[in-house]
Structures are given as structure tokens and as C-alpha cells.
Amino acid sequence: MSSYLFPIEVALIFFPFLALFLTIPFAIYSYRKFGSITFMRVFIIFTFIFYLMSAFFLTLLPLPDMQHIAQMKAPTPQLIPFTFVREFLDQTVFSFSNPATYLRAMVQNVVIQPIFNIFLLFPLGVYLRYYFRVSFKKALVLSFLISLFFEVTQLTGIYGIYPHAYRLFDVDDLMLNTLGGVIGFLMAPLFTFFLPTREAIDSLSTQKSERVSYIRRFLAYLIDWFFIGGIGFILTLTHLLPEQVVSQTTGNSYQHIFYNIIIIFLYFILFPSITNGFTPGKWIVRIRIANISGTRVSFWQLLGRYSLFYYLLGGLILVPLNQQVQEMATPQIQLILFFISFLMFFLFALHLIVNFFRKDNRLFYEKMSHTVSISTFQSKNPDVQ
Numbered sequence: 001m002s003s004y005l006f007p008i009e010v011a012l013i014f015f016p017f018l019a020l021f022l023t024i025p026f027a028i029y030s031y032r033k034f035g036s037i038t039f040m041r042v043f044i045i046f047t048f049i050f051y052l053m054s055a056f057f058l059t060l061l062p063l064p065d066m067q068h069i070a071q072m073k074a075p076t077p078q079l080i081p082f083t084f085v086r087e088f089l090d091q092t093v094f095s096f097s098n099p100a101t102y103l104r105a106m107v108q109n110v111v112i113q114p115i116f117n118i119f120l121l122f123p124l125g126v127y128l129r130y131y132f133r134v135s136f137k138k139a140l141v142l143s144f145l146i147s148l149f150f151e152v153t154q155l156t157g158i159y160g161i162y163p164h165a166y167r168l169f170d171v172d173d174l175m176l177n178t179l180g181g182v183i184g185f186l187m188a189p190l191f192t193f194f195l196p197t198r199e200a201i202d203s204l205s206t207q208k209s210e211r212v213s214y215i216r217r218f219l220a221y222l223i224d225w226f227f228i229g230g231i232g233f234i235l236t237l238t239h240l241l242p243e244q245v246v247s248q249t250t251g252n253s254y255q256h257i258f259y260n261i262i263i264i265f266l267y268f269i270l271f272p273s274i275t276n277g278f279t280p281g282k283w284i285v286r287i288r289i290a291n292i293s294g295t296r297v298s299f300w301q302l303l304g305r306y307s308l309f310y311y312l313l314g315g316l317i318l319v320p321l322n323q324q325v326q327e328m329a330t331p332q333i334q335l336i337l338f339f340i341s342f343l344m345f346f347l348f349a350l351h352l353i354v355n356f357f358r359k360d361n362r363l364f365y366e367k368m369s370h371t372v373s374i375s376t377f378q379s380k381n382p383d384v385q
Helices: 002-033 039-060 066-071 083-091 099-106 109-120 122-130 136-155 171-192 198-208 214-237 253-274 280-284 299-321 323-328 331-356 364-369
Strands: 287-291 371-375
Touching (some): 002 214, 039 109, 039 136, 039 198, 083 109, 109 122, 109 171, 136 171, 214 280, 214 287, 253 299, 280 287, 299 323, 299 331, 299 364, 299 371, 323 331, 364 371
Antiparallel strands (some): 287 371
């Protein structure tokens, strides 16, 4: 039993890191495809990923010693179908006329191994039918292909990492894995009847897409600053600007501040005034900046919005911490500047928390500039309202 639990324990260790790595791509996909992120969709997708990790590790782990594998002979692939039936008949202690043999037979490897191979892809069939809504034929093909992937990984010694295979390539495994996926597909309603349907999940996502959450806006913010970082990299790579201006280093703080003022103006104010409130980040998560009435936002509104957010708030938080400013100030002034920076950050965080629970969750710079973030998502399914 420990040989089956160990790979799952390893999956439990690695899964949080994989989940963290996939969080932003999954969020982008959800906002573009469904307009929002729902708990049930997150739960289904990430449990599916964990299941696939566990299934894959169950076919590979524990990894043997490299030198030991190099010295041993590679196992000969087992290519005769239904060998597991012959092995069962030859090795089992089961006797129909003797009930005392039933329990002992159930714990023999000739019974456990085929059952394990069936159950390995059983959950796959359930997921394919319930969430991914594939046909029986596609579920059959996908179950076979995933099983084939597992077997080829074993046959090739994890694609050349080992000098040769350290586990047996068995055609019976292909058959039983595929059978497990098919049984899971057929029995899926018995395991998912208490869960919301895929249509209900999509409908809830569409309803929630109309509200632009702080998480959605923060994701757009991260994407936009990623693009700005890319712009800076290109400017330095092509020698249009020195690296000391784009990347803050000792002695160039003022130049870096001036560069940020310019890039913020061009990226967040001028560009969206031309693109009807879109930045690349906002376009990716399907939101845009609009007038409070929902009409096209003006240049002056964008100027007011982002002057308040970046130039005023950002300036009060970041400029007091600027290295050159700190070097020019006395210890008493440094303390005052640090207090101003901390106070502005604290007040904005408090403002953010308070507005999170309000129906009108616009922040101060949005209300003062009469702007709002609106969703541009439109469901492609006319039945989902």
C-alpha cells in the first residue's frame, strides 16, 4: 500500500507550487472564456490537475537509483493481451467452493494490480463527461492516449533520463487503463449528481462577469506592468534609453522617476484615450475604463484618474522612499517622509477594504474623475444569461 501512497504524497508536495504557477494563466483564461472566476470551476480544474499529477507519479515513482538501472537488464515489453487473466488463474489462491480464500485472493498482486490499472483512469472518465462534456468516443480515445503516454514514458526510461526502461511496458495496462476511463465516463452521473451542471457553472460565470472585481483589475494591473517592463527591456536592448534610466540604480533615482512619469502618461493616459479605455492588460481580462455613464472615456478623465492614482498617491508612497531623496534629507526629515509613505499606504489599504464591501466599489480616484471599470465580456452562448 505504501508504494501507492508515496506518489500521492509527492503530488501533494508539488501541487501547491504548480497551482501557484498556473494561477495567473488560469485566471486570464477564465476571464476571457467565461467572464469571471467561480469557486466551483476553480475547484474542479485544480482537483483535475492534482489527479493527473497523482496518476502520472503513480506510474513513475519511486524513482530507482541510476547506477542500479544501468547494471540491470531492461524488462521485456509484455505485448500479449489478457496476460493478466492467465496470471490470475495460475497464481490465485481463490477457490469458489472455499469462502476462506476470498479475502486472501483479494490482496494478491494478481488482483490488486488489474484493479489499480482500472481505477487509475476511472476519475478521468468522470471529469471528461461531467466538466469537459466530451462524447463517449472522445473519452475512449483520450483514455487510451493518456495511458499510452504513461506506458511510453516508462518504456523510454522517462525519455532518456534512464539508460533504459525500469518498469514493464504492458499492453494489459493499456487495455485496463482505457477500460477504467470508459467505466468512469459511463458511471459519471452517479458521482456528480449532487454537483451543479456545467451549464449552471457557465451561467453563474456570465452573471458574475458584469461586476468588475478588484482581483480582475489587479490582474490587469500586473499584466500592464509586465508589458511596461517589456517596453523598458526593448528600449535598453535597442540602446534607445540607457539602462540606468529604465532600471533604478544608485545615483539615477530622479531620472527613473521622470521615466516612470512619461511611461505612465503614454501607457495609461494617452493610449487608452485612443483605444476607448483599453490597455493591453485590460483588454486581456475583458474590461475597459469608461465614463460613469458607460460612454467613451475622455482624455481629461483619464488624466485626472491616473494623475490621482499614480502621480499623487503613488508619489506620496514611493517618492519619500526614493534613495536620493533620503540621502538629501536629515534624519528627522527622513522619519517624516517614511511616516508620510506609510500613512498613505495604510489609508489606501483601508479605503480599499471599506470599498470592497460596498455596492459601489469605485475608489477615490475613480469617483473624482467620474470614471468606472466596466466588463466587455459577452457570452457566445445565447442560452447562458
